[in-house]
Amino acid sequence: MDAANRGTDSPATRATSVYERLKADILSATLEPGRKLQLRFLMEHYDAGQTPLREALNRLSTEDLVIGKEQRGFFVKPISLEELGELTKTRCWVEGLALRESMTNAGPAWEEALLVAHHRLDRAPRSLDPERFESNPEWERLHHAFHVQLIGGCASRPLIAFCEQLADQLNRYRALSSRKAFRVRKVSQEHADILAAVLAHDCEKAVALLQRHFERTAEVIRTDLENGSVAGPG
Amino acid sequence: MDAANRGTDSPATRATSVYERLKADILSATLEPGRKLQLRFLMEHYDAGQTPLREALNRLSTEDLVIGKEQRGFFVKPISLEELGELTKTRCWVEGLALRESMTNAGPAWEEALLVAHHRLDRAPRSLDPERFESNPEWERLHHAFHVQLIGGCASRPLIAFCEQLADQLNRYRALSSRKAFRVRKVSQEHADILAAVLAHDCEKAVALLQRHFERTAEVIRTDLENGSVAGPG
DNA sequence: TAAAGGCATAATTTATAAATTTTGTGACTT
DNA sequence: AAGTCACAAAATTTATAAATTATGCCTTTA
Numbered sequence: 001m002d003a004a005n006r007g008t009d010s011p012a013t014r015a016t017s018v019y020e021r022l023k024a025d026i027l028s029a030t031l032e033p034g035r036k037l038q039l040r041f042l043m044e045h046y047d048a049g050q051t052p053l054r055e056a057l058n059r060l061s062t063e064d065l066v067i068g069k070e071q072r073g074f075f076v077k078p079i080s081l082e083e084l085g086e087l088t089k090t091r092c093w094v095e096g097l098a099l100r101e102s103m104t105n106a107g108p109a110w111e112e113a114l115l116v117a118h119h120r121l122d123r124a125p126r127s128l129d130p131e132r133f134e135s136n137p138e139w140e141r142l143h144h145a146f147h148v149q150l151i152g153g154c155a156s157r158p159l160i161a162f163c164e165q166l167a168d169q170l171n172r173y174r175a176l177s178s179r180k181a182f183r184v185r186k187v188s189q190e191h192a193d194i195l196a197a198v199l200a201h202d203c204e205k206a207v208a209l210l211q212r213h214f215e216r217t218a219e220v221i222r223t224d225l226e227n228g229s230v231a232g233p234g
Numbered sequence: 235m236d237a238a239n240r241g242t243d244s245p246a247t248r249a250t251s252v253y254e255r256l257k258a259d260i261l262s263a264t265l266e267p268g269r270k271l272q273l274r275f276l277m278e279h280y281d282a283g284q285t286p287l288r289e290a291l292n293r294l295s296t297e298d299l300v301i302g303k304e305q306r307g308f309f310v311k312p313i314s315l316e317e318l319g320e321l322t323k324t325r326c327w328v329e330g331l332a333l334r335e336s337m338t339n340a341g342p343a344w345e346e347a348l349l350v351a352h353h354r355l356d357r358a359p360r361s362l363d364p365e366r367f368e369s370n371p372e373w374e375r376l377h378h379a380f381h382v383q384l385i386g387g388c389a390s391r392p393l394i395a396f397c398e399q400l401a402d403q404l405n406r407y408r409a410l411s412s413r414k415a416f417r418v419r420k421v422s423q424e425h426a427d428i429l430a431a432v433l434a435h436d437c438e439k440a441v442a443l444l445q446r447h448f449e450r451t452a453e454v455i456r457t458d459l460e461n462g463s464v465a466g467p468g
Numbered sequence: 469t470a471a472a473g474g475c476a477t478a479a480t481t482t483a484t485a486a487a488t489t490t491t492g493t494g495a496c497t498t
Numbered sequence: 499a500a501g502t503c504a505c506a507a508a509a510t511t512t513a514t515a516a517a518t519t520a521t522g523c524c525t526t527t528a
Contacts, residue, residue: 013511015512015513038479040478051288051513052513054289058289059296063296070250071520072520086392093390093393097331155323156324158298158320159328249480273510273511274510283481284511285480285481306490306511
């Protein structure tokens with residue numbers, strides 16, 4: 001069940017394969033919020049039977065990316081400004097905690113791994129097209145890796161898993177918001193500042209910078225959604 | 235899918251019914267850690283077909299109460315002293331955070347609800363049999379309600395859900411440890427002390443008492459497991 | 469106009485078939 | 499003679515297809 005346990009080849013079961021593709025499509029907002037996930041449609045679109053589809057949907061409903069209504073089928077979780085705020089606030093609290101623990105516990109090896117993670121992220125282009133924004137999967141991957149490394153020294157697998165879940169849900173909001181807004185913001189500078197604070201062992205500053213990083217991202221998304229580029233359901 | 239959304243009558247789908255019974259049996263350690271969950275056995279024991287069983291197992295594997303190995307079936311999550319420590323540490327961090335937020339935000343209504351929750355817990359007998367310990371489901375329910383109320387004012391549903399998940403996993407360890415050990419400890423006094431600190435608006439003290447409450451419980455369980463009353467798998 | 473009943477759609481469950489892993493037996497090698 | 503490797507049989511998981519059950523809508527009737 002654990003993606004990390006498997007090699008680079010295709011997943012062992014259809015259920016896991018469908019789960020991953022479905023999750024990716026929800027997080028990238030290819031399957032828009034509130035949309036009904038009808039088995040018939042999913043079966044032909046993902047080329048799978050009912051059983052693996054049902055398993056995937058049940059896993060996703062536990063992760064709160066899919067809402068399952070009894071006897072009425074499955075839906076992509078709707079979005080709301082309230083939830084955006086709640087998720088961001090929670091992420092600030094929990095990742096702040098985790099970063100503090102990481103910096104307290106971890107040694108030079110952790111710092112060096114973080115340095116490398118940042119280096120790789122810094123080299124990757126934010127957009128595939130320099131003119132207009134087009135999401136770069138490699139940058140997304142390295143961005144995720146950097147943030148995971150940041151909290152990876154906290155010595156609590158459940159906490160890390162929770163942080164990743166929050167990050168997933170917030171990534172969906174980010175994918176939903178129009179991409180152009182991100183060009184005006186110097187995200188890479190924020191990452192660099194966080195790294196510098198960590199290497200300087202300035203715990204309070206690092207935590208504060210990380211939290212501001214999350215809050216600024218949320219702010220961009222919020223104004224973007226309020227301007228109606230994507231309508232959230234009631 | 236949400237248990238709270240349904241009335242007191244039986245669940246709408248077999249999958250949810252099986253999910254709830256299976257979860258209860260895992261948390262009460264009726265299904266012991268490490269045990270293989272064979273479909274054939276589960277089908278006749280829970281009187282359900284493969285599909286609803288499979289859905290329930292997939293939900294539980296996302297909650298980390300069941301481990302699903304690809305092409306090799308499902309197993310009750312094994313226990314370990316390491317995990318016990320990790321879960322306890324994480325619960326101290328996160329519920330400490332949540333309690334702090336609750337006390338900061340919430341008003342008199344929250345305090346009064348906490349007072350009532352404690353009152354009810356205090357009246358319920360810890361054991362059904364005064365002579366030797368026998369788990370009282372009503373006490374367990376009220377105990378859970380008290381702890382949920384304690385963090386219920388933090389205004390973050392994802393955080394509350396995460397706390398409940400940690401609590402579930404730790405309850406399994408508690409159910410596993412021999413029950414007699416709990417007689418020597420004045421758990422009810424600890425709850426009363428926490429309540430008093432909350433009502434006195436002494437945030438630091440309340441958090442510290444709550445964390446000690448979790449750590450003491452873990453300590454009892456740890457020595458109990460080390461004495462080999464229940465053998466954990468490798 | 470409102471309520472009741474029937475029809476159509478969709479979710480849920482059971483049953484059956486296919487693929488994969490594990491286990492046990494036997495032969496071959498050291 | 500003991501251990502290891504390979505092959506075959508059994509058990510189990512996974513997937514597909516069919517049947518059942520529930521829900522929503524539309525029509526009809528009071």
